[in-house]
Amino acid sequence: MSVTKKVILITGGSSGIGKAVGIYLSQKGYIVYGTTRNVANYSNFIHFPLLTLDVTKTDTIKKAVNDLIAKEGRIDVLVNNAGVGITGPVEEIPDNEICNHFETNYFGAIKVMKGVLPQMRKQKTGLIINVTSIAGYMGLPFRGVYSASKAALEVTTEAIRMEVMSFGIKVANLAPGDFATNIAGGRYHAPVIEGSDYQKNYQMSLDLMDAHVDDGGDPKEVGIIIEKIIQTPNPRIHYKVGAFMQKFSVFLKRILPDKTYEKLLLNHYKL
Template structure:
């Protein structure tokens, strides 16, 4: 029987690439969007459902509707997320909370909704899309790093808790991919009288320039399929450019001051 897969944030970017690829490989795929009716997209090879991941009841309804239709849910891929940049000192708490609501509490809402069904099935897989940025604190991206790092850690805890029920939980951390996440990212404004204005503007320049050479998001669908088909899965997977993945290893082995110096040099700060 074909596996039933739910992918949040499935209307664009990485989520759409995952949905497109898995649909082409014979999976029964459901994607989600906050406003699917407003999208001017050609007919999709998968079903797109309306979902705001921040709404816990909405999450329960969407998962239940899939189980009612298909009789099961095999795989949950928590992909929906938002970007946020700015000096932490100058980022409004309301925007920090919004980022955590989507990037951290949103995946938890979906996991809470799906796990009772997976527990009854005695099997299931949850893949949380985190970020290589979640392994370290990057300048002027601290809130985003924190949301993804928090999701990675709670995934580790939940994997231990869910193990006895046959449920696997993995983290898949991408580096920079050529998606439209920047268009929906919250940017704290560059204030002329800010102590951070010069360095913040420099970091935004470097980040935007990196997007010109970013990876093709189609890679993510291929990696996700491989994870789904594996019998013995790892807790953590990373996909992206070599130096992005290698930076995680460097942080583990280098003294903090040396690693921080590398970051400062990278961003020309």
């Protein structure tokens, strides 16, 4: 099969990074299908076909995978991209919101991998790219739950990669930094509580986070890296894409003493 005819499934493909990646790969000649929780909301979406899929609901994953196999006969690449943001002081984020977040960002990603792996084993080939975040490499203030969900997916990917290697299936992580998308609008923000001991610092950090997204790069860059991973015979475990300083921050965490790195973050967030 020609490289340009690989069948690619992108979860969360109707907006943000997923949409940008899907458009880029479609233009490169790949057969792209995206997913969204409610296709009816995207009747004017013309970039590539969308399938109904909610990563928290196994039955919708099974149906979307079966529909795709019925149409194309195979799934060559899963871009496990669907995810949500969450902000707030860990102490003040409601417990149910923390659970909901992990249901999407962590358990949902695992459910989708489970959904495609039987077909990939049958084919004796396949590639799974889990879209995580540079935030998953460090505990960021007021983004602790988000950092934790992405860190959990990073480490789980390291494990599952070894488990499926003998089946001819390859697995990699791709950690983006900040890109100009609508993610800020879709985040769950714990409310800034008037009179809370966290009020001043949390509000300041929220303003800083939104500015970073607004000033972020073109999400097409993520598509370029994903195509490179697809074309690499033996992909690495970890890839990063984003501004130089965001990627460099991961390197600094690896080489600096913990307290020195913590001081850098405190200075950055003006805490």
